[in-house]
Amino acid sequence: MVKVTKINSKVYQIKIIDKEVRDFHGCVYPVKYGSSYNSYLIIDEKIVLVDTIDDIYYEEFLQHLKVLLGERTIDYIVVNHVEPDHSGCYSSIISEFPNAKTYTSIAGEKAMHAHFFKELEFTTVTKNDSVNIGEYTLRFLETPLVHWPDNMFTYLDGANILFSNDAFGQLIVDDVSYDYQVNSDYFYDLFDEYYANIVWPCNKSVGRALESFNQQNWKVDYICPAHGLIIKDEIYKVIQRYCDFVANKVSNKAVIVYETMWGNSKVMAYLLEKILVERGYDVKIFQLSKSRISEVMKELMDAKLVCIGSGNYNNCILPPVADFLERLKASQFTNRKAFVFGSYGWSKATLNNLVERLELASFKVISEPIYIQYVPNDTELLEFKQIVEKLEI
Numbered sequence: 254m255v256k257v258t259k260i261n262s263k264v265y266q267i268k269i270i271d272k273e274v275r276d277f278h279g280c281v282y283p284v285k286y287g288s289s290y291n292s293y294l295i296i297d298e299k300i301v302l303v304d305t306i307d308d309i310y311y312e313e314f315l316q317h318l319k320v321l322l323g324e325r326t327i328d329y330i331v332v333n334h335v336e337p338d339h340s341g342c343y344s345s346i347i348s349e350f351p352n353a354k355t356y357t358s359i360a361g362e363k364a365m366h367a368h369f370f371k372e373l374e375f376t377t378v379t380k381n382d383s384v385n386i387g388e389y390t391l392r393f394l395e396t397p398l399v400h401w402p403d404n405m406f407t408y409l410d411g412a413n414i415l416f417s418n419d420a421f422g423q424l425i426v427d428d429v430s431y432d433y434q435v436n437s438d439y440f441y442d443l444f445d446e447y448y449a450n451i452v453w454p455c456n457k458s459v460g461r462a463l464e465s466f467n468q469q470n471w472k473v474d475y476i477c478p479a480h481g482l483i484i485k486d487e488i489y490k491v492i493q494r495y496c497d498f499v500a501n502k503v504s505n506k507a508v509i510v511y512e513t514m515w516g517n518s519k520v521m522a523y524l525l526e527k528i529l530v531e532r533g534y535d536v537k538i539f540q541l542s543k544s545r546i547s548e549v550m551k552e553l554m555d556a557k558l559v560c561i562g563s564g565n566y567n568n569c570i571l572p573p574v575a576d577f578l579e580r581l582k583a584s585q586f587t588n589r590k591a592f593v594f595g596s597y598g599w600s601k602a603t604l605n606n607l608v609e610r611l612e613l614a615s616f617k618v619i620s621e622p623i624y625i626q627y628v629p630n631d632t633e634l635l636e637f638k639q640i641v642e643k644l645e646i
């Protein structure tokens with residue numbers, strides 16, 4: 254579905270809403286409701302297209318773009334980000350509008366050539382560059398590694414609109430256009446989930462980008478991201494929320510993740526939940542094979558403690574836990590505590606391996622693995638409880 258929103262008399266959002274898709278960025282980010290991809294059209298003395306969309310939606314996108322253009326054509330294209338969800342149909346667009354001049358960052362030019370293998374001409378821009386398009390002026394700010402090295406912001410001076418691409422995105426697919434049209438808890442739930450799964454590993458770069466952005470002193474009335482809703486009422490809050498993420502703020506929260514073959518590690522996980530709640534923790538518990546991993550990653554952002562339980566799989570970690578550990582490593586958490594627990598059969602190697610993998614992911618492991626052989630009995634569970642109660646967490 255395509256939704257067109259008139260933001261002001263000269264600026265339009267063309268949004269593709271796909272409620273069917275369940276994998277965003279391949280297998281990395283399973284989504285609950287679907288996804289959306291935003292492109293923006295500025296019809297000033299010059300006509301500018303800011304970002305495109307995933308190639309699979311090209312035909313319907315072009316159809317709506319042409320309605321907005323009428324007899325006119327695109328003068329400039331801005332590539333804020335090369336990743337295929339935003340530039341996938343660039344080749345088709347430039348074939349349709351061959352006289353359009355394309356602006357991108359220096360890293361963007363390199364990445365565009367690496368994606369499209371053809372002679373394409375780009376004009377590279379940096380943070381002091383501007384392009385007058387009539388009433389408005391385009392200004393640029395590189396935001397490397399938010400999310401790829403090529404990312405940049407484009408600011409529409411005169412309209413006070415920031416085209417932020419991945420930054421401030423959320424995978425909200427409701428048939429509305431602005432942040433104030435949905436419930437705030439729902440908005441921030443999806444806003445946070447997007448940050449956790451796309452932006453969190455770039456935390457340091459986000460800090461640098463926010464600093465650079467603040468130095469511009471741009472007045473912003475609308476943040477127009479490349480995914481989800483336009484942000485109008487929540488501008489101050491979303492920027493502050495990004496600052497909090499960058500500051501790595503944690504709360505008194507523990508996330509328990511576990512996987513189990515015959516339910517024994519599960520018994521330990523639920524006892525652990527009870528003990529941690531009694532110790533004042535806000536606890537989230539997930540059986541990995543039955544949970545959407547994107548939600549788990551969101552809950553981790555402000556958790557100061559992570560508890561990982563696994564049974565054995567032929568002397569190895571159960572596969573969903575192994576996958577989770579790889580995600581932890583990729584997400585580059587810092588300053589977090591962790592410990593491992595689980596039921597084993599005849600080898601304890603699995604849980605020791607879990608500790609090693611957690612340390613490789615930069616977690617501070619605060620205890621030896623806590624394990625119980627085969628089926629936990631009451632005495633063993635009591636011992637487990639006593640150990641957890643004494644942990645310095």
Ligand code: FEO
Pocket residue numbers: 334336338339400401419479480
């Ligand atoms: Fe929405 Fe980095 O792509």
